[in-house]
Amino acid sequence: MGSERGSPFYVVDLRDENMKAGSEAWRSACRVVRTALEEHGCFVARFDKVSQELCNSVVTCLKELFSLPLETKKQKTNEKPLHGYIGSVPWLPLYESIGIDNPLSMDAVQNFAHFMWPHGNRTFCESINEYAKVMAELEVVARRMVFESYGMKMERYESLIEETSEYVFRCLEYKPRSEGVDENVLGLEPHTDLSIISVLHPINNLNGLQVKTSHVSDDQEQWTPIEASPNSFVVMAGDALQVWSNGRIKSCLHRVEMKEKKARYATGIFSFCGNILEIPEEIMVDEEHPLRYKPAFHHYDYLRFFDQHRIRQPQTRMDAYCGI
Ligand SMILES: O=C(O)CCC(=O)C(=O)O
Numbered sequence: 422m423g424s425e426r427g428s429p430f431y432v433v434d435l436r437d438e439n440m441k442a443g444s445e446a447w448r449s450a451c452r453v454v455r456t457a458l459e460e461h462g463c464f465v466a467r468f469d470k471v472s473q474e475l476c477n478s479v480v481t482c483l484k485e486l487f488s489l490p491l492e493t494k495k496q497k498t499n500e501k502p503l504h505g506y507i508g509s510v511p512w513l514p515l516y517e518s519i520g521i522d523n524p525l526s527m528d529a530v531q532n533f534a535h536f537m538w539p540h541g542n543r544t545f546c547e548s549i550n551e552y553a554k555v556m557a558e559l560e561v562v563a564r565r566m567v568f569e570s571y572g573m574k575m576e577r578y579e580s581l582i583e584e585t586s587e588y589v590f591r592c593l594e595y596k597p598r599s600e601g602v603d604e605n606v607l608g609l610e611p612h613t614d615l616s617i618i619s620v621l622h623p624i625n626n627l628n629g630l631q632v633k634t635s636h637v638s639d640d641q642e643q644w645t646p647i648e649a650s651p652n653s654f655v656v657m658a659g660d661a662l663q664v665w666s667n668g669r670i671k672s673c674l675h676r677v678e679m680k681e682k683k684a685r686y687a688t689g690i691f692s693f694c695g696n697i698l699e700i701p702e703e704i705m706v707d708e709e710h711p712l713r714y715k716p717a718f719h720h721y722d723y724l725r726f727f728d729q730h731r732i733r734q735p736q737t738r739m740d741a742y743c744g745i
């Protein structure tokens with residue numbers, strides 16, 4: 422466990438069958454997770470519970486979904502901000518994405534599929550629901566590790582896990598650059614996610630994802646690619662985790678550069694808190710880390726705030742919403 426040669430990002434092996442909560446391997450992984458999130462806001466997780474067959478089926482589903490007419494894709498499938506379709510953005514001509522709310526519920530996925538295909542789509546529902554469940558399993562392990570790494574007691578964080586397990590599953594397609602599209606145009610512009618944690622998977626194994634890293638030694642910032650590889654998932658801190666940790670963890674600034682000649686498909690599962698997320702002040706606040714945010718954070722309200730004000734700069738946005 423640690424960083425891979427040539428890459429500054431930490432790699433956490435979550436494949437180990439023996440990695441049961443409480444074991445030495447588990448505690449050591451918790452430490453790496455905390456260091457990684459404090460340094461880069463992300464880490465690479467090795468996780469082998471998604472078979473190649475399931476990945477292939479999900480890619481087929483995504484192709485089918487994105488080839489639907491624009492009017493169909495744009496239907497409002499959800500009331501929550503940023504949970505639906507995003508596309509036809511003039512400065513992001515290669516990017517399209519669609520959110521599926523509550524993807525662990527087969528009923529919710531079927532509901533979504535009925536919006537898209539009048540007679541439903543059984544293969545789509547089965548593959549997406551099965552795949553989202555595995556992604557969520559990985560997300561929960563990551564969240565448990567974060568809570569534990571700051572010394573939270575298990576009795577306390579288990580209820581927090583339940584409150585913070587609302588998900589949206591996002592399907593992403595990046596079209597290959599066609600004639601006339603400027604070579605400086607990005608696949609997706611720099612941003613941080615508004616989630617607690619995001620787990621991303623470049624499911625057809627194409628590169629493009631980059632994270633803003635800073636080198637403490639020379640004070641330089643740069644965009645560093647995260648290589649796509651089978652069984653590798655990228656776990657990122659979102660704004661809500663930054664607030665929860667009183668700024669100890671920085672939400673991860675990332676973007677997508679599209680140099681590929683083929684369409685790039687990716688998926689992401691994003692966790693949210695359905696309740697008020699409280700900063701555990703007894704753990705996060707001390708002389709060195711005075712309270713930076715109002716201690717009660719209303720997650721969906723923060724999404725509405727973003728939707729209304731569209732403040733792009735993440736630190737300014739969090740400060741404007743809940744800074745003290
Ligand atoms: O395509 C990717 O790898 C990243 C997608 C992403 O950052 C997002 O959906 O928030």
Ligand SMILES: [Fe+2]
Binds near residue numbers: 612613614675
């Ligand atoms: Fe993102």
